[in-house]
Amino acid sequence: MPETPRAQLIHIDVDRRLGHEWDEWDGRPLPNRGDYDSSPTLFFGWSAAALAAALAIGALGLYLLGPRLALLHSLIPTILWAGLAIAAAILWTWWAVLFLSYGTGHALLPERLAERGPFLRLMRLTSRVAGRFGRRDWVENAAVKVYNALVLLRGRKVGKGELLLLIPRCLSKETLDGVLGVAGRYGVPVFVATRGQLARRVIRERRPRAVVAVACERDMVSGLHDVAGKVPVLGLTMTLPSGPCKDALLDLTKLEDWVKAYVV
Numbered sequence: 001m002p003e004t005p006r007a008q009l010i011h012i013d014v015d016r017r018l019g020h021e022w023d024e025w026d027g028r029p030l031p032n033r034g035d036y037d038s039s040p041t042l043f044f045g046w047s048a049a050a051l052a053a054a055l056a057i058g059a060l061g062l063y064l065l066g067p068r069l070a071l072l073h074s075l076i077p078t079i080l081w082a083g084l085a086i087a088a089a090i091l092w093t094w095w096a097v098l099f100l101s102y103g104t105g106h107a108l109l110p111e112r113l114a115e116r117g118p119f120l121r122l123m124r125l126t127s128r129v130a131g132r133f134g135r136r137d138w139v140e141n142a143a144v145k146v147y148n149a150l151v152l153l154r155g156r157k158v159g160k161g162e163l164l165l166l167i168p169r170c171l172s173k174e175t176l177d178g179v180l181g182v183a184g185r186y187g188v189p190v191f192v193a194t195r196g197q198l199a200r201r202v203i204r205e206r207r208p209r210a211v212v213a214v215a216c217e218r219d220m221v222s223g224l225h226d227v228a229g230k231v232p233v234l235g236l237t238m239t240l241p242s243g244p245c246k247d248a249l250l251d252l253t254k255l256e257d258w259v260k261a262y263v264v
Helices: 041-072 075-104 117-132 136-152 173-186 198-206 217-227 252-263
Strands: 009-012 163-168 190-193 210-215 233-237
Touching: 041 075, 041 117, 041 136, 075 117, 075 136, 117 136, 117 217, 136 217, 136 233, 163 173, 163 198, 163 252, 173 190, 173 252, 198 217, 210 217, 210 252, 217 233, 233 252
Parallel strands: 009 190, 163 190, 163 210, 210 233
Antiparallel strands: none
C-alpha cells in the first residue's frame, strides 16, 4: 500500500519573535494543562463589557474636558456628545448584527465588517480588558472560535495550491507528523513559523487565496491582525500541556476538516 505523501516544511525567519506573548510566564504549569477551551459566547460577553468600558472612558473624558472646550465655543461639547452618542449607536448595532450572524449561522454583514478590521480591533480590545482580570487566554480562545465561525459562513473553495498551512515550531513530534500527513493527503504546502510575523512575508511571496493557521491563543490573535485583513484565515488553537512553546497538541480531525472544507 503506497505511503501517504508528506508535505515539505519550509522554515521562515522574520522580525517578531514567536512566543513573545508569553514572556511573563514564570515556568509554572499552565491552568488546566494549557487547555483554554471556552464557549464562543464568552467572547460576546467580554466584548460587550469592553465596548461599554471604552465608551464610558470616552464619556468620562468628554465630561472632564467639556467645560474647557465650552470656553472655545459653547457648541463644541454638544457636538462632541452627539458624536459620541452616534458612535455608540453604530457600534452597538454592529455588535448586535455580529451576534445575530453567529447565532443564526447566516452572514448578515459584509466580510470587511465581519471578519476583518472592526472585528479584529474588537478582538484586541477585548483581549486587553480580559487580561486585566486574568482571563485573557479563555476569552481569546472564544474569540478565535467566533472568528472561525464567521469565516466558515462564506463557504469558500480554493485549489490545493491556493491554500497555505501555517504551523508553529512548538508542536510535539507526533502532532507534527499528523499535520504533515494531512497536508500530504491534500497537497497543501506547509510553512513552519520560527518568528511571529512570518505570515506577511509568506503571503506576499506565495499569494494564497486562503490560510489555515495553527498557534496558541495569544499568538493567534496577534497573527490574525497581521494576516486576516489580507486573506481569509481559519485559526486552530493548541493545547499546551508542557507550557508555551513546547510539545503543543492540536485537534488533527478539525485540521483535516478545515483543509477539506477549502479544497474538496
